[in-house]
Structures are given as structure tokens and as C-alpha cells.
Amino acid sequence: MDMSQYLQIFIEEANEHVQNLNQCLLQMEKDPEDKDVLNEIFRVAHTIKGMAGTMGYTKMTKLTHDMENVLHAIRNDEIKVTSELVDVLFKCLDALENYVNSVVSTGGEGDREYKDVIATLNAILQNKGAAAAPAVNKAPAPAAAEASEKYVTALVDLDEFEQNAVNKAIDMGMNALKITIVLNKGCLLKSARAFILFQTLERYGEIIKSQPVVQDIEDEKFDFEFTVVVVSKEDEQHFSKELNSIAEVDEVIIRPMGRFNNGVAMEAEKLEKAETEVRSADSAESHAVKETETQEAAKQNGNNAARKTQRTVRVDIDRLDVLMNLVGELIITKTRLEGTDITEKPQEYHETLEYLERITTNLNDAVMKVRMVPIETVFNRFPRMIRDIAKDLGKEIELVMSGEETELDRTVIDEIGDPLIHLLRNSCDHGLESTEKRKQLGKPEHGKINLTAYQSGNNVIIEVGDDGAGINIDKIKAKAIENGIVTREAANSMSQQEAIELLFRPSFSTAEKITGLSGRGVGLDVVKTKIEQLGGTVEVETASGRGSKFLIKLPLTLAIYQALLVNVGSEKYAIPLGSIYQIYEWKAEDVKSVQGQEVILLRNMVVPITRLADSLEVPDSHTKTQNKLKIVIVRKGEKLTGLVVDSVIGQQEIVIKSLGKLLTGIKYLAGATILGDGNVALIIDVNSIT
Amino acid sequence: MAEAQVIDFDTKQFIIFRLGEERFGIDSLKITTIDRMKTITRVPKTPEFIKGVINLRGDIIPVMDLRAKFNLPPVEETEETRIIILKLEEISIGVIVDQVLQTIQLSGEDIENTSSLINSAAAEYISGIGKVGGEIVTLINFEKLVKL
Numbered sequence: 001m002d003m004s005q006y007l008q009i010f011i012e013e014a015n016e017h018v019q020n021l022n023q024c025l026l027q028m029e030k031d032p033e034d035k036d037v038l039n040e041i042f043r044v045a046h047t048i049k050g051m052a053g054t055m056g057y058t059k060m061t062k063l064t065h066d067m068e069n070v071l072h073a074i075r076n077d078e079i080k081v082t083s084e085l086v087d088v089l090f091k092c093l094d095a096l097e098n099y100v101n102s103v104v105s106t107g108g109e110g111d112r113e114y115k116d117v118i119a120t121l122n123a124i125l126q127n128k129g130a131a132a133a134p135a136v137n138k139a140p141a142p143a144a145a146e147a148s149e150k151y152v153t154a155l156v157d158l159d160e161f162e163q164n165a166v167n168k169a170i171d172m173g174m175n176a177l178k179i180t181i182v183l184n185k186g187c188l189l190k191s192a193r194a195f196i197l198f199q200t201l202e203r204y205g206e207i208i209k210s211q212p213v214v215q216d217i218e219d220e221k222f223d224f225e226f227t228v229v230v231v232s233k234e235d236e237q238h239f240s241k242e243l244n245s246i247a248e249v250d251e252v253i254i255r256p257m258g259r260f261n262n263g264v265a266m267e268a269e270k271l272e273k274a275e276t277e278v279r280s281a282d283s284a285e286s287h288a289v290k291e292t293e294t295q296e297a298a299k300q301n302g303n304n305a306a307r308k309t310q311r312t313v314r315v316d317i318d319r320l321d322v323l324m325n326l327v328g329e330l331i332i333t334k335t336r337l338e339g340t341d342i343t344e345k346p347q348e349y350h351e352t353l354e355y356l357e358r359i360t361t362n363l364n365d366a367v368m369k370v371r372m373v374p375i376e377t378v379f380n381r382f383p384r385m386i387r388d389i390a391k392d393l394g395k396e397i398e399l400v401m402s403g404e405e406t407e408l409d410r411t412v413i414d415e416i417g418d419p420l421i422h423l424l425r426n427s428c429d430h431g432l433e434s435t436e437k438r439k440q441l442g443k444p445e446h447g448k449i450n451l452t453a454y455q456s457g458n459n460v461i462i463e464v465g466d467d468g469a470g471i472n473i474d475k476i477k478a479k480a481i482e483n484g485i486v487t488r489e490a491a492n493s494m495s496q497q498e499a500i501e502l503l504f505r506p507s508f509s510t511a512e513k514i515t516g517l518s519g520r521g522v523g524l525d526v527v528k529t530k531i532e533q534l535g536g537t538v539e540v541e542t543a544s545g546r547g548s549k550f551l552i553k554l555p556l557t558l559a560i561y562q563a564l565l566v567n568v569g570s571e572k573y574a575i576p577l578g579s580i581y582q583i584y585e586w587k588a589e590d591v592k593s594v595q596g597q598e599v600i601l602l603r604n605m606v607v608p609i610t611r612l613a614d615s616l617e618v619p620d621s622h623t624k625t626q627n628k629l630k631i632v633i634v635r636k637g638e639k640l641t642g643l644v645v646d647s648v649i650g651q652q653e654i655v656i657k658s659l660g661k662l663l664t665g666i667k668y669l670a671g672a673t674i675l676g677d678g679n680v681a682l683i684i685d686v687n688s689i690t
Numbered sequence: 691m692a693e694a695q696v697i698d699f700d701t702k703q704f705i706i707f708r709l710g711e712e713r714f715g716i717d718s719l720k721i722t723t724i725d726r727m728k729t730i731t732r733v734p735k736t737p738e739f740i741k742g743v744i745n746l747r748g749d750i751i752p753v754m755d756l757r758a759k760f761n762l763p764p765v766e767e768t769e770e771t772r773i774i775i776l777k778l779e780e781i782s783i784g785v786i787v788d789q790v791l792q793t794i795q796l797s798g799e800d801i802e803n804t805s806s807l808i809n810s811a812a813a814e815y816i817s818g819i820g821k822v823g824g825e826i827v828t829l830i831n832f833e834k835l836v837k838l
Contacts, residue, residue, distance in 0.1 A: 571732065616734040657750045659733070659743065661781050662836065666735050672743060672750045680731040680745050 032081035205232025396446035609642035
């Protein structure tokens with residue numbers, strides 16, 4: 001069965017539900033008595049079960065079904081919520097998450113069955129006492145009671161063409177059946193469910209008519225019921241059996257139809273016929289066409305399903321409207337420009353140009369906003385993570401998050417998760433003292449970790465702070481000396497900030513890990529590298545005994561930034577303005593050489609310089625013969641480096657573009673941008689230049 | 691239907707281009723567009739046959755110098771020089787050719803497999819030899835060519 005056209009919807013919704021479940025479970029752990037949360041968990045589990053069932057993911061369905069059983073028992077006060085129980089539910093959640101991830105990457109739910117989890121669930125049910133045994137199968141079927149009601153869509157009307165088809169079928173000894181199908185009220189993805197039903201129907205017969213029309217059913221423009229007229233060789237019982245075996249179908253009413261005689265049905269239908277309206281003859285045809293179209297589309301989607309699902313961004317419709325309007329404006333302005341003669345009405349021409357500039361700026365902002373995603377999507381997995389870490393470490397930890405609504409570019413959001421996890425772990429493990437120690441120190445028993453995001457100018461700041469012991473500077477220095485990173489003399493003359501910098505040295509962190517010495521430094525170099533790749537910086541603040549705080553500063557967006565355009569030989573390059581410290585003109589004879597490395601003495605600081613023409617193999621540069629050098633001083637992490645260029649063109653806003661798959665990973669280059677004249681300029685990756 | 695149109699599925703359309711004196715063919719389905727020569731931005735640290743990148747309606751596309759790839763001597767660009775933009779799977783790439791000549795239809799029997807016939811630098815990138823009238827065109831397997 002081909003469900004690929006619903007796959008994307010399934011993934012999006014499943015992710016939302018899993019996330020919701022996560023939050024609810026955390027809430028439940030805090031307040032086991034809260035019935036609202038329990039009901040919400042039940043609802044979510046049920047929803048996921050329904051969705052998974054629709055998509056044919058049987059293992060997921062099984063797991064959620066068993067979860068439901070347990071939840072149901074809790075609801076009936078047969079089982080108490082204990083921390084073990086919550087643990088099991090968390091395990092279920094993990095399993096569900098894995099299923100969903102598997103669906104995302106492969107389109108199928110994978111092979112794992114999580115038998116252990118299911119066994120634990122069932123064990124909990126067994127233990128709750130014999131009284132609660134029949135907790136099984138509460139797939140809600142209350143609707144069955146109202147089955148005898150008349151359904152609106154059952155009043156289906158056939159036009160002459162369709163009646164003829166029915167007559168012909170009956171003449172050929174086939175059955176004509178009117179089938180009203182009522183879906184479960186809790187059915188999600190109604191259209192998908194209907195799709196399955198239609199497929200089943202079509203396997204055994206031909207659908208002559210459907211009420212509402214197929215298009216409406218596909219668009220979910222129906223309640224929970226629809227009626228079809230089918231001609232088939234199979235009889236009533238067969239259909240009844242087949243249709244009732246499909247999940248989420250509450251009721252199937254099948255009525256055989258007789259021959260039509262001049263537009264009047266011979267049998268059962270007579271009453272209903274009276275109040276019908278006439279339909280145009282081509283509706284049947286058009287919907288038959290529709291049917292084939294959808295099937296073909298489904299097939300195509302099926303072919304695509306093998307390939308990974310695409311990454312998407314959910315966009316607020318208002319933002320799209322803004323975008324629409326701006327594009328409209330753009331077109332109007334373009335037309336205005338075409339109609340304006342620059343020689344006759346220069347004033348008007350320039351006004352229009354200015355207006356155009358305003359629109360493009362706005363358009364730029366609007367597109368950027370479309371790419372923005374609230375950092376919540378990253379943050380919301382942390383409470384769970386901290387909970388698990390706290391349990392592992394036997395510490396009591398409270399995570400306080402704020403500023404989840406702060407928005408960042410999609411590309412940053414995708415990358416920022418790992419560094420944050422690293423820092424949070426670090427804070428839990430090394431930052432916070434053990435509970436006993438905190439008691440001794442007279443601190444509150446549970447440690448506090450603050451995760452805060454906020455916007456500041458063109459940057460977003462993310463703070464990871466704790467109220468632990470703070471960074472022990474002396475310990476770091478001792479460790480650094482021991483590892484031979486610095487000499488004792490150098491260490492003694494180091495400032496606090498310089499000592500903290502040691503934490504970000506790659507070699508330093510590894511040494512820490514091996515010795516297992518408590519203190520900070522595990523993999524902080526990785527964090528720093530990642531953040532710098534994203535164009536951001538990391539700072540550390542610490543106070544002995546009161547905790548420490550990591551500040552991550554990120555650019556709002558990666559796609560557009562200010563850059564300095566320079567000439568190297570006849571080529572143009574862009575250097576990100578954010579990393580530029582200063583621009584100097586330097587006498588060529590004042591460039592010194594230290595062990596083969598060219599350096600300049602800048603306010604008593606030795607700054608190494610790099611001739612871009614050499615690094616970038618530019619053939620026609622004149623910097624070798626010039627007696628005055630233009631040097632752009634850039635920050636490389638904490639250090640300064642001078643880049644020698646031929647000349648400086650000026651500052652410009654650039655849109656960063658990838659060099660494409662073929663040219664990935666070229667040293668020294670961060671990408672390319674298109675200049676005003678339509679030519680391409682390459683962007684220099686300051687961090688990798690040597 | 692009065693006139694049933696016969697579609698020969700074996701027939702493929704090829705674009706024929708010239709490189710020096712030799713004629714080459716490429717499956718037209720792989721071609722996005724054929725463009726006049728435009729300013730190419732050199733990209734450092736790339737193999738010599740990568741001429742650089744161009745801006746194709748807002749996309750950055752790498753451009754390959756086929757002459758360099760086939761070890762042919764470089765020539766001055768002329769009015770006839772073209773960049774053929776190809777889309778190979780997910781990669782877009784431009785190739786510089788001396789001149790684009792025509793499009794032709796080749797059916798399976800017009801194409802001859804070659805393994806021993808040619809002994810130039812291009813040999814491993816050739817997918818076959820097409821015969822058009824009395825002339826011969828070399829059909830290039832660009833997928834192989836692009837695998838760097």
C-alpha cells in the first residue's frame with residue numbers, strides 16, 4: 001500500500017506529539033497526581049497509535065497500545081505513578097522517537113521491537129492485581145452505540161449515467177452495493193484512512209459514486225462518514241468483512257441496490273430518492289479521472305519515498321504574506337522603472353530606484369525571517385537530558401530555561417545542539433558539586449543550571465550558567481604545567497582569563513579526560529571550534545564558589561553579512577567584517593621575519609602576517625614589489641593575524657552562497673558571493689588561513 | 691486516432707559540440723542550458739581543469755575546462771566558445787567547449803561501444819562512438835568525468 005504522500009505529514013505530526021509527550025512526562029514526574037497531564041499523555045499516546053496504525057507501522061502501534069493499557073490503568077487508579085513507572089514511560093518515549101527517526105531516514109519504522117520495554121509495560125499491568133485484568137482493548141468504540149442513526153451521506157443520488165452503470169452491472173450478474181463507512185471520531189489523517197478504504201474497495205470492485213466526491217475526501221472536507229456506490233463480483237458479506245478489518249472504522253453499513261428504472265431505484269432506495277438533487281453527468285467522469293490522477297501521483301511519490309525526506313521549515317503564514325506583498329511591490333516598481341525615461345525624468349527615475357532599494361532591503365529581512373526558527377526546537381530536549389544526567393550522577397539538578405522564543409537562522413539551529421549539550425553536561429558533571437558537598441557548603445541541595453537565550457543587536461547570546469564551585473584556576477594551571485602545555489613561569493604570569501583559555505586547548509581536554517580529574521575541560525575545544533565555525537565566539541565567566549557561566553555569541557544569520565571587499569592581484573575577495581580588527585598601511589621594510597614567518601610589530605604585539613596572494617596562489621599580485629603594504633588585521637579566535645592585500649575596495653553586504661558539492665572543503669574559502677556586477681567573489685575563511 | 695505516433699524509445703537526442711577538430715556528443719537530457727562565455731572567477735586550490743566558478747542566475751556553478759581535462763592545448767576564446775551547463779545527479783557543472791554545433795538523434799544501433807579504439811587521455815570518459823552520416827562523434831560519460 002502506498003502511503004508516501006502522507007509520510008511528510010506523519011513525520012511532522014509524530015515529532016510534535018513525541019515532543020509533547022516528553023514535556024508531559026517531565027511534568028508527570030514532578031507532579032504524579034496531576035490528572036490533566038495524565039489525560040494529555042493518554043491522548044498523545046492514543047494519537048500516535050492511530051497515526052502509526054494508519055501508516056501501517058505495526059511495531060509502533062503495538063508499543064503505543066501497550067502504553068495505553070498502562071496509562072489506562074493509571075487513570076483508573078489501579079496503578080500508582082512511581083518513578084520507575086515514569087522511567088519505563090520515558091523508555092517508551094525513546095523507542096517512539098527512534099521509530100520516528102527511522103521513518104525520517106528510511107521511510108520505514110525499522111526492525112527493532114523493543115520487546116524489553118513492552119515486557120516491562122506488561123509486567124506493570126500484571127502486578128497491579130487481578131482486579132484490573134481487563135484493561136486491554138480500550139480502543140474507544142463508544143460510537144457503536146449510535147450506529148443506528150441515519151448518516152447524511154447515505155442519501156446518495158445517482159445520475160442517469162451512473163444508474164446505467166449500476167443497471168449494466170446487475171445485468172452482468174454483479175452486485176451493486178451502497179456502502180456507508182463511518183470512521184472513528186478519534187481518527188487522525190482521515191483522508192489517509194479514507195485512501196486505504198478506497199484502495200480496499202477498488203481491489204474488489206469499481207466505485208461508481210462517492211459522496212462526498214473523492215476530491216473533498218482527499219482534502220479532508222468530510223465529517224467522519226462517507227458513502228460509496230460500488231459494483232463488484234463480491235457480495236455484501238465479503239465487503240463487510242474486509243472493511244471492518246481496517247482500523248479506525250467504527251461502522252460499515254452495506255445495502256444492496258436494485259436496478260434503476262427511469263431514474264427510480266427499484267428497491268430500498270426509494271425513500272431517499274425523493275429528496276435528492278440532480279448532479280451533472282460529467283461529475284462521475286471527472287472524478288474517475290481524478291482517481292487515476294491521484295493514484296499516479298501516489299505512485300510517483302512512492303518512487304521518491306526511497307530517498308530521504310526533505311528538511312523543512314514551518315513558516316508562519318503572516319511572514320509568507322509579507323513576502324508576497326514585497327514581491328508584488330517589486331514587480332510594480334520594475335514596471336515603473338521600465339516606463340521611466342532616465343533622460344527625460346531623471347528625478348522620478350532616481351526616486352523609483354530608491355524605492356526599489358527599500359523594497360529589496362525589506363525583502364531581504366522578510367526572507368531572513370522565514371528562515372528563522374525559535375531556539376525552542378533545540379532547547380526542548382534538554383529538560384529530559386538533564387533529568388537523565390542528574391539521575392546518573394546522583395545529583396539534584398534543576399534546569400531553568402528562558403528565552404526559548406529567541407529566533408536563530410535554521411542553519412545555526414541545526415548546528416548549535418551539540419555544543420550546547422556539551423556545555424550542559426559539563427555544567428552538570430564538573431560544575432555542580434555533589435549533593436553532600438553542597439550541604440556542607442550551606443548551598444541549596446539541588447544545583448541550578450540556567451540556560452538563557454536572548455538577542456543583543458545583531459547577535460544572539462546563549463548563556464549556560466551553573467551555581468556550582470566555579471573554575472579552579474590553580475588546578476588548570478597545575479594541569480597545564482604537568483602536561484607541558486605551558487612552563488611554570490608562563491603559568492604564574494598568566495591572567496585568569498588566559499588560564500581559562502587553556503580549557504579550550506584540544507590537548508588539554510584529552511588529558512583531563514584520561515586522568516578523570518574533576519574540573520572543567522572535556523571536549524571544550526570541540527565546542528569552541530563548532531561555535532567559531534558558525535561565526536560565533538565563546539566566553540567564560542567564573543567566580544570561585546558561586547559558579548561559572550559560558551556565553552555563546554552567535555550571529556543572527558549566517559546567510560547575509562557585512563564584508564570587506566579587497567583586491568588580491570586582479571581578483572576580488574570578501575573578508576567577513578565581523579572578524580576584522582583593523583586595517584593598516586605598513587611600510588614593506590618594517591615587516592620582520594621570525595623563523596621564516598613574516599611578522600609586524602603592532603603596538604608592541606607581534607602579529608604574524610600572511611600574504612593572501614601566496615596562500616591563494618594569485619598570479620598577478622604586486623604586494624611583493626610594493627613598498628607600502630595594505631594589511632587587514634583579523635581576529636583568529638583570540639589571536640590576531642595580518643592579511644596582506646593589494647588594495648581595499650570597501651564594505652558591502654554580501655549573500656553567502658555555497659560553492660557546491662563539487663568544490664566542498666577547499667581550504668581558506670568559506671563560500672562565494674555574487675557582486676553587484678554579476679561576477680562571483682570568493683569569501684575568505686579567516687579561521688583557516690595561515 | 692488517425693495517426694499513431696511511433697515513439698522509438700531507443701532514440702536519444704544528443705548535442706554535438708566541437709573541441710579542436712574533434713566532435714563530441716552529450717545526452718541532451720543532462721543539459722540545463724548553454725551559455726555564452728562569461729567572467730569566470732578562479733578558485734584557488736583546485737585541480738587545473740577546474741577553471742573556476744560562474745554566477746548562473748544566482749547559483750554558483752563550477753566550470754570545467756574540457757581542453758585541460760583532455761590534455762588538449764589551450765586556445766583563445768572566440769565568439770563561438772560556449773559553456774554547457776550540465777546537471778548530473780545533484781551536481782551542476784559547466785563545461786567550456788569550442789563550439790556547439792547541432793542536435794542529432796541517435797538510436798542504439800548508431801552507437802558503437804568502444805574500449806580499444808581510442809588511446810587518448812579522454813579514453814576512460816567515453817561511453818561510445820556515435821555515427822552520424824559519414825561522421826563520427828565521441829559520446830562522453832560526464833558522470834565519470836566529474837568524479838574527481
